[in-house]
Amino acid sequence: MDRKITILGAGLVGSLLAILLRRRGYDVIVFERRSDMRKAAIGAGRSINLAMSTRGWKALELAGLKQDIESLAIPMKGRFLHLQDGSTAFQAYGRNGEAIYSVSRGELNKRLMTLAEQAGARILFNKRCQKVDVVNNKIYLEDVVDNSNVSSQVLRHSTDPLEEVQADLLFGADGAFSALRTAYSHSDRVSSAQDYIEYGYKELNIEPGTETPWRMEKNALHIWPRGKFMLIALPNTDGSFTCTLFMPFEGELKNCFSALDSEEKIKAFFELNFADVLPLMPDYLAQFQRNPVASLITTYISQWHKSGNSALIGDAAHAIVPFYGQGMNAGFEDCSVLDGLLTELGEDWGEILQRFQERRKPNGDAVAALALLNFTEMRDKVADPVFLERKKIEKEIGLLYPEEFTSVYELVSFTHTPYATAMKCIAAQDALLAEIMSHGDFKENLLRPEFKLKLDQWMEEYSKQVASFEFA
Ligand SMILES: Cc1cc2nc3c(=O)[nH]c(=O)nc-3n(C[C@H](O)[C@H](O)[C@H](O)COP(=O)(O)OP(=O)(O)OC[C@H]3O[C@@H](n4cnc5c(N)ncnc54)[C@H](O)[C@@H]3O)c2cc1C
Known part of the structure; x- marks a missing residue:
């Protein structure tokens, strides 16, 4: 392979990309701003x-990692709702018991890095890309002194001059505040935007637990929907x-x-809204006061x-809010699509990257919109009886017309549409x-043959309508 590949960022996507490109024989070097999380005590005590x-x-299957990661993953077959009145309800995600999987971000990243190195990629840590000269394809790196043993958040930068590296083929996998993205955004006729939502x-x-590890239903994503805010919980393998x-x-x-700026206010807020959580999280006050509030951003370019x-x-390329659980999934899909284009187009990188943009940019924009829409659904609608009824009908329709109907949630989470x-x-x-x-x-109506006939007609119309959409 003629081209030498430089990747900015050894996060989830950068590490996976390194594996896939090494498997095709490319020389791959990765510059990562942080220290090596496999050695440092980054995030110790926290399991994200x-x-x-x-x-x-x-994408993990393509990289040969699926089985390995499956052993770390906990299937979540639906939403387990904790309503304000203390009642609970379970909403299955799929019509056939499909699940999404809770995976430790740190473990996944570590394994991807190790596999990338085993495949022959070089990862250089504590190298932060300060700026990119897009025209000449040069990156400028700063050595970062890692103080992660003192505090996982503190990084001190050396004052040495920046190291200039001439890239041949460069990928920016450096996350929402990408240095390459910033450089693109300063180029002529490039539009870019970043939208923070008002939520953190x-x-x-x-x-x-001491007797049973998981003190709530293990195989579910727990949600406490409270209208304008919500709490969610995902299970970890340690219980x-x-x-x-x-x-x-x-x-x-x-x-x-x-507004939650005193012990009394925090206590009152939790006692009112999350009473069933308090016995499970006796130190909630200390955690609330200790842990930072982070912001949520969508980026477009x-x-x-x-x-x-x-x-x-x-x-x-497409930082999105986390409410559909699709940010990493979309990034991994970028990698599968790029890999497919390499199979199709060989080494014609001009064409490969152009097609990559044509195929992925509309989907990046769409998943950003879907994620924002799902926020309202999770925090607000899941507790609404009309919405719950609709979800039940969606499942029934999916079972009655399996070829014709797949709900949007299923399309996003369980297919490659x-x-x-x-x-x-x-x-x-x-x-x-x-x-409908x-x-x-709906259930009663289904018993009436004339309603079933109408339903067949509506389904036919629906099928005609979506037939022109691209599903593959
Ligand atoms: C609260 C929350 C929950 C989420 N839940 C889900 C979920 O359930 N499912 C899902 O699919 N997605 C989820 N996401 C989104 C997911 O975390 C991201 O989409 C995913 O991490 C993106 O991977 P990435 O490799 O592109 O970027 P990142 O994970 O951000 O990795 C970028 C890497 O580049 C490095 N870097 C950054 N700048 C530089 C630089 N200048 N020079 C060198 N290196 C640099 C960083 O240190 C990092 O290692 C969630 C996000 C949040 C915030």
Whole structure:
């Protein structure tokens, strides 16, 4: 292989990309800003997890990692709702017991890095890309002195002059605040945007139990929907749960981070809203006061590559809010698509990167929109009886018309349907479900042959409508 590949970032996507490119024989070097998480005590005591779904698994399979990671993954077959009145309910994600999987982000990243190195990639740590000269394809690196043993957050930069590296083919897999993305955004006729939402998040932890490790249902994603805010919890293999509280930074009343500025207020807030969590998290007050609030961003950029010489991938190309659990999945799908283009087009990188942008940019935009939409669904609608009824009908329709109907959630989480197509299906499914629900009780209606005939007709119309969409 003629081209030498430089990757910025040894995160989830950068490490996976390194594996896939090494397997094709490319010389790969990766520059990572952080120290090696396999050696340093980064994030010690905290177990952050991500939901992996079908798109992510496919990419791991390509890298030969699926079986290895499966042993770390906990299937979550649905949402386990904890309602304000103390009642609980379970909503299955799929019609046939499909699941999304809770995976430790740190373990996954470590294994991907090790596999990348075993495949022959070189990862250089504590190397932060300060800037990129896009025209000449040069990167400028700063050595970062790692103080992670003192505090995982403190990185001190050396004052030495920047190291200049001439890249041949450069990938920016350096996350939401990508140096390559920043450089692209300063180029002529490149539009870019970043939108912070008014919500932030704080991570909290439920420790494993002494008698039974998982003190709540293990195979579910737990949600405490509270209208304008919500708490979620994903299971870890050690029996703990990683919880995330999503809430506005500022706002009216008491339900925002800025208002919870005293022990009394924090206690009152948790006692009122998350009473069933308190016995599981006796140190919630200390955790709440200790753990930082992080912000949530969506980024857009019109140009994903430059003349066959550089390209953005993963969060660097499309950082999204986490409410569909698709950020990593979308980044991994970028890698599978790029790998497919390499098979199709050989080494014609100009064409490969152009097609990569054409195929992935609309899907990056669509998954960003889907993620924002799902936020309202998770924090608010999942507790609404009309919405719950609709979900039940969706499942029934899926079982009655398995060839014709797959819900948007299933399309996103359990298929490889382009995100842009899933987005288009929303309007068609809204219209179909509104029609069905306008006739009253669905189960009772199904017993009437004339209703079944109408349903067949609606399904035919729906099928015609979506037939023009691209599903492969
Ligand atoms: C709260 C939360 C929950 C989430 N849950 C899910 C989920 O359930 N499912 C899911 O699919 N996704 C989820 N995501 C999204 C997921 O974390 C990201 O999409 C994923 O990590 C993107 O991987 P990446 O490799 O592109 O970027 P990153 O993971 O950000 O990795 C970028 C790497 O580049 C390095 N880097 C950054 N800047 C530089 C530089 N200048 N020079 C050198 N190196 C640099 C970083 O240190 C890092 O190692 C969640 C995100 C958040 C915030």
